[in-house]
Each structure stands twice: as structure tokens, then as C-alpha cells.
């Protein structure tokens with residue numbers, strides 16, 4: 001297949017993935033709305049609801065006939081919830097497969113790793129979130145996360161397509177380093193993990209307000225203790241990858257490409273800040289008075305720094321004039337102020353790193 | 355580490371007691387104050403706050419231009435913000451990562467770290483040889499426990515339990531309990547990993563500090579050609595950023611020149627005409643043996659000369675220009691480095707002959723295209739056979755030397771100088787080989803040829819391998835700290851009237867694990883239902 005054909009395939013696959021994610025989201029919303037509906041039933045006939053997680057109140061006198069109807073309606077409702085939940089997961093699997101196809105064919109089109117610019121990184125990063133979710137779904141019992149994850153992936157993917165899209169471009173010299181490949185893979189994996197972990201921590205914070213919710217979506221969310229634990233596990237995994245990406249492969253590559261392994265350029269600074277905040281999160285979970293809510297808040301702060309670094313620094317930082325979105329060629333980064341070597345380094349950096 | 359947490363808890367309890375029953379007689383001696391401060395400093399909470407403070411303190415350096423990272427940008431910013439600049443300067447906000455307040459945070463963190471690690475090392479060392487603790491009286495009360503009855507004898511069950519646990523690499527308590535209960539523990543390496551991680555953080559910091567204090571980073575533009583070159587002396591650098599303990603005597607002595615240079619241009623695609631890759635054939639000599647060696651210098655492939663590294667980080671064109679005065683005497687002749695303005699290598703530069711009263715400033719177009727309105731645009735950086743190269747310049751006259759004292763060689767300071775223009779007030783445009791006669795009998799300018807130059811970055815970063823080794827060890831430690839699951843297991847079998855009652859309990863010591871499945875797996879194995887490990 002030609003470059004053009006691969007690129008076309010990639011674009012179609014992204015579109016397909018987006019449509020299927022949307023359907024998956026709809027399915028989960030239907031599932032969710034059925035859960036909300038359950039409240040009324042539960043109030044009307046509390047004693048008759050046999051769903052295990054609904055606290056039974058004192059039975060109210062209900063005529064046998066009516067109660068039979070309610071029970072039947074409730075059963076079918078439960079069935080509908082389960083069915084739409086399964087359908088949503090299935091659709092998410094299909095969408096994630098299309099999404100993965102998009103990432104791979106983008107790489108085939110460009111003859112390189114498919115994360116050379118912000119569009120590609122967005123597509124690849126959301127792909128990782130989706131694939132990680134699909135794979136961990138059963139193991140970590142993530143069903144309760146479904147609507148949030150799918151909505152998140154869909155929105156970010158749409159932003160990528162609508163705002164950041166760039167046609168396939170060939171690689172420049174400094175990108176031809178396998179250290180960079182490893183660096184970006186691990187950074188993207190870590191970003192995916194932190195995002196999933198952040199979703200878990202965010203839901204933890206929401207759940208804290210209604211710890212005893214017996215109806216609606218919150219009732220399906222696991223207990224605070226297990227939410228906290230799931231969040232920790234995902235964050236721990238992300239932290240290891242982030243350490244590897246930011247403190248090992250990043251500096252090795254930076255050293256090769258610009259002659260200095262740590263330059264304190266804004267991208268690096270924020271990667272470091274993210275690292276320190278997550279180290280703080282891990283500590284918080286072991287510090288009395290900080291575990292639980294404060295740890296979850298720290299996790300959210302960490303996620304904010306992570307995404308700020310990815311999106312914000314390219315647009316807002318006063319010291320990075322070379323935005324990722326408008327890739328400067330590596331070879332011509334010398335400007336009239338080019339007497340400063342790190343200026344060149346920065347230009348390279350924003351071009352190459354994410 | 356839970357021992358440590360316990361001791362922290364008991365410390366907290368003591369502090370609480372002291373708060374509730376302050377002893378009025380005892381005054382706070384200096385020694386107690388010191389001990390109290392040390393306890394505060396090495397507490398987990400302080401470590402956490404210092405970490406967050408470090409993150410916060412790193413922020414301004416990413417938003418405000420930093421002097422030693424991008425001096426030009428900093429100067430421009432300072433010129434644009436005259437009221438803020440003195441305040442920021444006082445706070446050190448133009449060099450955040452070198453300020454005392456930033457240093458104070460990480461030094462406190464390091465002290466806290468050492469104060470935290472040393473006692474933990476001792477605790478760990480003792481704990482390493484300790485036996486798993488005896489079984490609690492009532493295993494059924496543990497949060498993760500199970501029991502079943504069997505017709506096997508207690509001895510049979512206990513023997514199987516020992517076997518199963520040993521296979522899972524549990525350490526089993528040697529002294530048998532009176533009631534025959536088994537105590538087992540595993541996951542000792544978790545704390546080792548944690549300690550390794552924290553020790554390695556210190557190693558990294560030391561490596562990083564030595565590198566930044568004793569290292570340097572310099573840049574120089576070197577013309578391509580055997581007759582040009584660079585020798586590693588302070589005066590030869592265009593820019594030089596030394597660490598604060600760097601001494602010029604630390605420079606390695608070597609000479610190098612660029613024998614040849616190749617650029618690979620993109621021939622198609624949206625970025626057509628831009629450089630894809632570049633390589634230099636470098637030749638260098640060191641004073642130690644004097645032999646000339648060759649090296650193919652490429653992006654991502656630096657040259658290492660005895661710890662000093664040379665990187666190729668940029669390149670450009672240097673038009674060869676001859677300036678003559680009214681009498682035809684040459685006042686300047688040679689290549690002048692022009693700095694690229696954009697991706698197509700439209701370049702900017704100046705020529706300032708040391709004698710005479712004429713100076714030039716202008717643009718170099720590697721592949722110029724004249725538009726119908728008379729203006730010129732550049733198509734690509736690929737100069738090809740040089741036939742489309744154009745030098746476009748403006749001429750200034752006056753006391754050039756005085757106006758440009760201490761100025762960059764790449765730009766012309768035109769203050770106090772007078773501009774002379776070509777016919778029609780335009781710039782002078784020359785193709786290669788052409789000469790422009792300057793008005794007012796000021797002489798002539800010839801664009802003879804064009805050569806290339808490379809931007810080399812030369813740096814020395816001592817202890818970089820220490821830093822790298824440190825982070826690698828830190829990562830290994832982290833893996834152990836986060837993924838090894840420390841657990842205690844107890845099995846007690848008692849013969850009762852209804853058969854042998856077997857109780858199993860598992861305690862997760864990390865606080866992050868779900869051990870329910872471990873309990874059920876263990877029970878299944880004890881009952882002989884499964885051979886393989888379940889969890």
C-alpha cells in the first residue's frame with residue numbers, strides 16, 4: 001500500500017472509531033438512565049427489590065398483584081441494564097480495535113512511529129487509554145468506569161481530529177533515535193495509565209459525597225476502599241513508566257540530541273513537576289491524615305500538570321516560541337539569536353517531544 | 355516499613371500525650387528543641403509537604419524566561435517588563451533553579467530523606483533476620499480469613515501447609531507454636547526496594563549536582579573547510595555557560611576542523627525543501643597523541659573526546675564576500691556566517707570590514723526567485739548548483755568600528771551610521787560572481803562564492819554516568835517497592851469433635867492489596883483441590 005492509502009485508512013479508522021465510541025457511549029448512557037430509573041421502583045416497593053446492592057427498607061403493604069408487576073418490571077430493567085452494559089463494552093472493544101488500526105496505519109503511512117506531532121500523540125494516547133481500559137476491564141472490574149472513559153476518549157479524539165489534524169510528514173534526523181521511540185512509548189503509556197487512574201480518583205472524590213448511594217450510577221461504583229486501591233494500582237504502574245520515560249530515556253535522548261541531558265526547558269520542568277506530584281500522591285497514601293481524599297486530590301493535581309504539559313506548554317509558555325503544532329524543521333532551528341545553544345535545543349525539543 | 359509506621363504512630367501518640375500534659379517544670383532545652391525539629395523534619399508529612407513545595411517552586415521557571423537557558427529571550431522579556439524586572443530579579447526568578455530558595459527546598463528534602471532512610475535501614479537490617487511473628491489467638495477475627503473442617507489429622511494439614519508455603523517462597527517461623535500454628539511471611543524485598551529507591555534519589559542528586567557545578571556547555575559556529583577549525587580554548591567559543599565551580603583549566607585540549615559536510619534535503623511532501631538530515635566529516639587531534647582522527651558527526655551521534663562531547667546541532671550558509679574601497683584595495687575578503695531565519699534557510703548576516711568606513715547588512719537566499727513585483731523570495735534551503743543563490747544587502751557608512759564595538763558579529767548596529775542605497779532606493783542584489791559598485795565612490799562589493807558552516811555544541815558533563823546509574827537503580831527499587839506484595843500467612847489446625855478445624859488468615863502488609871483471593875487459593879490448595887498457585 002502507498003503512503004497515501006495508509007493515511008486514508010488511518011483517517012477512516014479514526015472516523016470509524018469515533019462513531020463506534022459514540023454508539024458505545026449511547027449504550028452506556030441508556031444503561032445508566034435505567035439505573036437512575038431504578039430509584040423510583042426501589043422507593044415504591046422497597047421490600048420487593050431483590051437486587052443485592054439496594055438496601056431494603058421496611059416493607060410497605062403492596063397488593064400482591066401490583067408487587068408482581070413491579071418485580072417483573074424491575075427484573076426486566078436489571079436485564080436491560082446488564083444488556084446495555086455488555087453492548088457498550090463490546091462496542092468499545094470494536095472502537096478500540098479500529099482506533100489501534102488507525103494508529104498503526106498512521107505509522108505505516110509515515111514509515112515511522114506514529115507520534116511525531118500533537119495530532120498523532122493525541123490519537124495514540126487516547127488509543128492507549130482505550131486499550132488499557134478494555135484489557136483491564138475484567139481484571140480490575142472497571143465496568144463502573146465505562147461512561148467516563150468512553151466519553152473522555154471520544155472527546156479528546158474529536159479534539160485531536162478537529163483541531164490538531166496534520167497530514168503525514170516524514171521524520172527529521174533527530175527523531176531517528178530508538179531512545180526517542182522508547183521515550184515516547186513509555187510517556188504515552190504512562191499518560192494513559194495516569195488518565196485512567198485519575199478517572200478512578202475523580203470518581204472516588206464524587207463517590208465520597210454519596211458514599212451510600214443506593215441508586216443511579218453511583219450505586220454501581222465500587223466502595224471507596226476498592227476505588228482507592230484501584231486508583232493506587234493504576235497510578236503505581238503509571239509512575240514507574242513515567243519515571244522511565246522522564247528520568248531515564250528522556251535524558252538519554254536529550255543528551256544525544258542536544259548535548260545536555262537536563263535543560264530545565266518548560267517541557268522538562270513540567271514532566272518533573274508531574275513526577276514530583278505523583279511521588280507526593282504515593283507518599284500521601286502512606287501518610288496518616290492524607291490518604292483517601294487528599295491523596296485523590298493530589299492525583300487530580302498530577303493529572304492536571306500532565307495534561308497542562310501536553311497541551312498548555314505548547315501554547316502558553318512564554319519561553320517556548322516553537323509550538324508543537326507548527327513543527328519547525330530540525331535543521332533550521334538557528335535563528336538570528338542562535339548564539340545560544342539551548343535555544344536550538346528548545347526548538348528541537350518542542351518539535352520532537354511530547 | 356509497617357514497623358516504621360508503627361513507630362511513627364507511637365511517636366505521634368507521645369507527641370499527643372505531651373501536648374495534653376505539658377510539664378510546666380521542664381523547660382525546652384536547646385537539645386530537646388533540636389531533637390524535636392529533627393523529628394519534624396524527618397516525618398513523612400514533612401517529606402510530603404517538601405515534595406509538593408518542590409513541585410510548586412519549579413513552576414515559575416517554566417513560565418518566566420530563564421537567563422542561563424535562553425538569555426536572548428530573557429533580555430527581551432526584561433526590556434518589555436521594566437516594572438516587574440527588578441522585583442523578579444531580586445527574587446531570582448530569572449534563574450529559578452539556581453536560587454537559594456529553590457536549593458533550600460531540595461536540600462531540606464535530602465536531609466529529611468537521609469534522616470528517614472538511616473533509621474529505616476537499621477530497622478530493615480534487624481527485620482531481615484527476624485522470624486515471622488506468632489499467630490494471633492483468634493484467626494477468624496482477621497479481616498481476610500477462612501476455615502473449614504476436614505477428616506485429615508492436624509499434622510497432615512500442617513505438613514501440607516508448610517510445603518505449599520515453602521513452594522511459594524514464604525519464610526516460615528522456625529520455633530513451633532504451642533498449638534502447632536504456622537506463621538509465614540514473604541515480600542521482604544519490598545522494603546529493600548523502597549530503601550534502594552530513596553538512596554538512589556540521593557545518588558542521582560549528587561551526580562546531577564557534580565555535572566552542573568563542574569561541567570560546561572558551549573557553542574561555536576565553525577566554517578566547513580580544512581583551513582578553518584576550532585581549538586578548545588575559552589576564547590574560541592561563541593557562547594559559553596560554565597557551572598559555578600568550573601575552571602578554564604578543566605578544558606580538554608584538542609583541535610578539530612570540518613573536512614566536509616552533507617545535507618539531505620526532503621525532495622517531496624509537505625515539507626519539501628527542508629533539511630531532513632545532515633552529517634559532517636570531522637577531523638580532530640588531541641594533544642595526548644597528536645594523531646589526526648576522523649569522525650562522522652551526525653545528529654544523535656556525538657563525538658566523545660576524552661569526556662568532552664561534540665554535537666552537531668545546526669548549520670547554515672556563509673557567503674564569501676570581498677569588499678573593496680574606492681582605490682580598489684581589499685578591506686574584507688572571506689566567508690561570513692549568515693544565520694538562518696526560517697526553515698528554507700533564508701539567512702541574515704552582516705559584514706563589518708575592520709578598516710574602512712563601509713559595512714553591509716543583509717539577507718542570503720540559497721535559491722532565490724524574483725517575483726513580478728521586483729521582490730525576491732526564497733524557495734528552498736537546497737542551494738543546488740548555486741546558480742540561484744542571491745546576496746541581498748544594504749550598505750551603511752560612517753564609523754563602523756565605533757558603532758559596533760562589543761556587538762555581535764552577526765548583526766550590524768546602525769546607530770550613527772548613514773545608509774547608502776542602490777538606484778531607486780533599493781537593496782543591492784547580487785548573484786554569485788557579480789560585483790556591485792557602491793555609490794558616492796565608496797568602493798565595491800563582490801559575492802564570490804558560498805560555503806557552509808556548522809553549529810557545534812561542545813560540553814563536558816562529569817558524573818553523568820553516576821546520575822544515570824542512580825536513576826536506573828531508583829527504577830529497580832521502585833519496581834520492588836510498588837509491585838512486591840508483602841504478606842503474612844497463618845494456618846492453624848485443631849482437632850475437634852467434628853473433625854479437624856483448619857483456619858487460614860492472610861494479612862496484606864502494604865495496605866494496597868486484596869488478599870481475599872489469596873485466602874481462598876490457599877484453602878483450595880490445602881484441601882488438595884488445586885495443585886497450582888491461584889493468585
Ligand code: HEM
Nearest residue numbers: 279282283286355396397398401463466467470555835836
Ligand atoms: C526526593 C524525595 C522523595 C521521593 C521522590 C520519594 C518517592 C517515594 C515513592 C515513589 C514512594 C512510593 C512507594 C510506595 O508507594 O510503596 C515512596 C515511599 C516512601 N517514602 Fe519516599 N520519597 C522521597 C522522600 C522521602 C522522605 C524524605 C521520606 C522520609 C520521611 C520518605 C519516606 C518514605 C516512606 C516511609 C515510604 C514508604 C511508604 C509505604 O510504602 O508505606 N520519602 N517514596
